[in-house]
Amino acid sequence: xxxRRVESDADYEAVRQVNMAVLPLERAASVAEMRAAATPDSLxxxxxxxxxxxxxxxxxRSQITGAAVVAxxxxxxxxxxxxxxxxxxxxMAHAATLDLAAVVGHAESEGSRTFAERHGxxxxxxxxxxxxxxxxxxxxxxxxxxxxxxxxxxxxxxxxAYAQLAAQAFEDMVLIAPMHVSIDEWRGSWxxxxxxxxxxxxxxxxxxxxxxxxxxxxxxxxxxxxxVVRRDWRRKGVAxxxxxxxxxxxxxxxxxxxxxxxxxxxxxxxxLNAHLGYTTRLQSFTMRRQL
Numbered sequence: 001x002x003x004r005r006v007e008s009d010a011d012y013e014a015v016r017q018v019n020m021a022v023l024p025l026e027r028a029a030s031v032a033e034m035r036a037a038a039t040p041d042s043l044x045x046x047x048x049x050x051x052x053x054x055x056x057x058x059x060x061r062s063q064i065t066g067a068a069v070v071a072x073x074x075x076x077x078x079x080x081x082x083x084x085x086x087x088x089x090x091x092m093a094h095a096a097t098l099d100l101a102a103v104v105g106h107a108e109s110e111g112s113r114t115f116a117e118r119h120g121x122x123x124x125x126x127x128x129x130x131x132x133x134x135x136x137x138x139x140x141x142x143x144x145x146x147x148x149x150x151x152x153x154x155x156x157x158x159x160x161a162y163a164q165l166a167a168q169a170f171e172d173m174v175l176i177a178p179m180h181v182s183i184d185e186w187r188g189s190w191x192x193x194x195x196x197x198x199x200x201x202x203x204x205x206x207x208x209x210x211x212x213x214x215x216x217x218x219x220x221x222x223x224x225x226x227x228v229v230r231r232d233w234r235r236k237g238v239a240x241x242x243x244x245x246x247x248x249x250x251x252x253x254x255x256x257x258x259x260x261x262x263x264x265x266x267x268x269x270x271x272l273n274a275h276l277g278y279t280t281r282l283q284s285f286t287m288r289r290q291l
Contacts, residue, residue, distance in 0.1 A: 210242035
């Protein structure tokens with residue numbers, strides 16, 4: 001078995017293929033997105049045995065302050081052969097060089113959680129996936145108190161939303177430490193097609209946002225982008241209005257399923273999703289270990 005750093009586009013594509021095999025219901029980042037996300041602190045490994053790609057691994061600084069993130073992945077037919085343990089060891093060694101206090105990872109199944117626990121991780125949070133089948137989705141009637149525009153129409157609003165809306169959302173999404181997302185990450189991995197990203201304005205003030213991120217490998221599916229409403233505008237139906245707009249957009253663009261992930265503690269958003277017809281499908285375990 002060999003572990004080597006990814007270098008070429010072909011290497012990154014092999015990483016993508018592993019990700020799709022391990023997480024078939026999740027959107028896999030493109031080669032360009034993975035390259036753009038790489039920093040001097042990033043380690044991305046390709047794992048091969050006898051010339052066959054059997055897994056990958058990633059270690060980097062996490063968006064959770066003070067923590068590294070590790071993601072060892074092994075394609076299903078090669079599991080329970082010690083490969084994941086070897087990969088995790090390499091990732092943990094790299095994480096230890098980043099001068100951080102802890103490391104986090106995400107276990108997408110009970111088996112993965114057991115693997116993490118065996119290596120000293122403990123559960124600190126859960127993410128709940130909800131899905132919505134798309135049928136006939138009428139667009140909601142316009143509201144008198146807000147105007148909804150797309151980022152395609154107003155590109156300047158995306159950076160403004162980072163400072164005025166996303167900052168509040170990240171404060172609300174605290175897991176084991178505050179979240180930090182850089183403006184470059186916001187401009188890259190947090191936006192989908194600008195025509196599918198919707199921003200609510202009350203006069204000139206940003207009060208809410210929602211949208212969809214398409215899955216190029218599965219055109220019939222899309223993920224809900226970050227949905228957030230400014231704190232003083234919450235409980236006024238703005239989030240529901242924006243989400244209904246995204247569902248109508250999905251229906252008019254050939255999307256048959258929309259999915260979203262929320263923290264276990266975010267009962268309000270899960271309740272809104274349920275009200276809009278979403279049902280629960282999966283859960284993911286956030287695991288943590290001291291370095």
